[in-house]
Amino acid sequence: MQPIDIGDLRLDASNTSKQSALYLAIQDKILNGLWPTNGRLPATRLLAEELRVSRNTVTAVYEQLKAEGYIESRRGAGYFIQWATPDHYLHTNTQGELQRSLPPPSLPDLPLEGKETDQRPPFDAHVRNRPFAPGVPDLVQFPYKKWARSLQCHFQRAILGGQNDIQGNLALRQALSDYLSFSRSVDASPQRIIITVGAQQALYIAINAILEAGEKVMMENPGYAQMRKVLDRSHINVSYLPVDAKTGADISLLDQFDGKAVYLTPSNQYPMGTSLNTNDRMRCIEWAAQKTDGKQARWIIEDDYDSEFQFANRPYPSLQGLATKFHGDAANVIYVGTFSKTLLPAIRVGYMVVPESLVEKCLSVKDAIGGDTAMHIEEVLAEFIAEGDYLRHIRKMRTLYQEKQRVFVEALHEHFGDRIEVISQAAGLHVTFRWQGGLTALEAKAALEEKGVTIRTLEYYCDANTVNEMPDWMQRTLVAGFGNSSLEDIRQGVSILSACFRERT
Incomplete structure (x- = not known):
C-alpha cells in the first residue's frame, strides 16, 4: 500500500483549536474513504511541517484517532488506517464491471494538431x-x-x-x-x-x-x-x-x-x-x-x-x-x-x-x-x-521547483525592479509576468529567440479572433517555464532578457 500524501488536507480556519481542526480534517478523509484502509499516514514531523503546527499537536491527534479505532500504530513503521468504510459510503461497481472488456482499437491515431498558424510553436x-x-x-x-x-x-x-x-x-x-x-x-x-x-x-x-x-x-x-x-x-x-x-x-x-x-x-x-x-x-x-x-x-x-x-x-x-x-x-x-x-x-x-x-x-x-x-x-x-x-518523487520535485520559482522571481526583480510584475501564483512550472511600455511581448520573444531562448507570449494562448481585443497589458506579458532550467539557466536567461530590453529601448 502506497503511503498517503498530505495532498489537499487543510485545517478549518474557523476552528480556534488547531488540534481539533486537524482531528476533524483527518477524520473527514477517513470517513469519506479518501484515505484508504491500511494506508500509512504521513510521519508526524512531516505533517507538522507541512501544516505549520507543532509535532505534539499531530501526535496528540494521531493518538486520539488511534484510541477511537480509526488508526493503529505499528512499531517502527508508523500509523496506519484501520477503519473500514461501510459499503454504503463507497461508490463502487461489481467485480464483473471491473473486468469490462471491449474490442482492441483497430483504427490509426486521429491527429489532434490544429491548423498551422504563426502562433504554433516550432516542433x-x-x-x-x-x-x-x-x-x-x-x-x-x-x-x-x-x-x-x-x-x-x-x-x-x-x-x-x-x-x-x-x-x-x-x-x-x-x-x-x-x-x-x-x-x-x-x-x-x-x-x-x-x-x-x-x-x-x-x-x-x-x-x-x-x-x-x-x-x-x-x-x-x-x-x-x-x-x-x-x-x-x-x-x-x-x-x-x-x-x-x-x-x-x-x-x-x-x-x-x-x-x-x-x-x-x-x-x-x-x-x-x-x-x-x-x-x-x-x-x-x-x-x-x-x-x-x-x-x-x-x-x-x-x-x-x-x-x-x-x-x-x-x-x-x-x-x-x-x-x-x-x-x-x-x-x-x-x-x-x-x-x-x-x-x-x-x-x-x-x-x-x-x-x-x-x-x-x-x-x-x-x-x-x-x-x-x-x-x-x-x-x-x-x-x-x-x-x-511517485509520491517521493513529487515531494522532491516540489521542493526543487519551489526553489527555481523563487530564484526566477528574484532575478526578475534584481534586473527590472518594479518595472516587472509577476502575476502568476507561486505554483506550477512557469512564471507569467508583465510590464508597462517599451518592448511588446512579441518583440521580446523574437529578440530572445535570436539568442537561443524559447519563451511564449499570451497571444499564443488566446483565440486568434480575440487577439485584437486584448487589453494593452496582455500585449506586454510573457510566460516562461522554469521546469527544465537549472538555477544557472534561470539567472542567465533573465540576464539575457534584461539585455534585450536595454538593446531595444
Missing part, C-alpha cells in the same frame, strides 16, 4: 525542451535507473506483449484511485478511471463523449492552446471566459451561457496562474447541476493542471471531489490529469475520471481513435505509484 525537440520553454519538467532529476530496472523486468513478461485493456491496466487504475483520493480528494473508483495517451487524448475523448458537432462549450481565454485544437477538430462552438490577472476566470458569465459544457483549469489556471476560490467552484458546480432544455445536465471538464506543485499555499481540493460531496453520482464533472509534468512527457500517460454513466461512451470514443499506452509502461507506472516512489 523541433531541442527548441521545445530548452530552458524557459513552458510545460517541460526537469528532465535531469527523473529516477532513470530505477525506472529502467522496473521497465526491463516488466518488458520480459510475455503476457504484457499483447493488446491492452481499452480502459487501461487495472493495477494502474487501482493505484491511481488510491493516490487521487487521498492527494486530491477525487472520487475515483478504478472502474471510472480511463488511461489515455496524455491529457490531450483525454480531452478529445471527453468532448466527443458529451457533445455533438456544433454544440457549445465555454473555456478560459487566455487558456490551454491544445484544448482549442481539440475543439476545432471536433467542430465545437466555443465561447470564452476572460481571465483577469488578479481575479482569474470570470465565472459570472456562465449565468448567461446556454451551452452544455465548460472547460476549466481551476487549481492553477494555465497560463495566468490563478486559482478558482471555493465560491466560484460552487457556482460552477451548481451551474452544471442545472439542466439544459429541462433534459440534459451540463458538464464540467476539470483539467487539474500542475495541482501537485503549490508552493505558497495548501492546494484546493479537486472541483470533482467537491461536486461529488454535494451531488454524489450525479456530479457531472470529468477530471483529467497527466504524468507529463510530474514525471516525463515521454512516458505519454494521462488519465480521466468520469461518472459511471459515461464510461462506456468514453471507451467507445477511445476505441475509435486508438492510441493505447503499452501495457508494460502501465505496469511500471502502477508499481512506481503503489510502492511510494
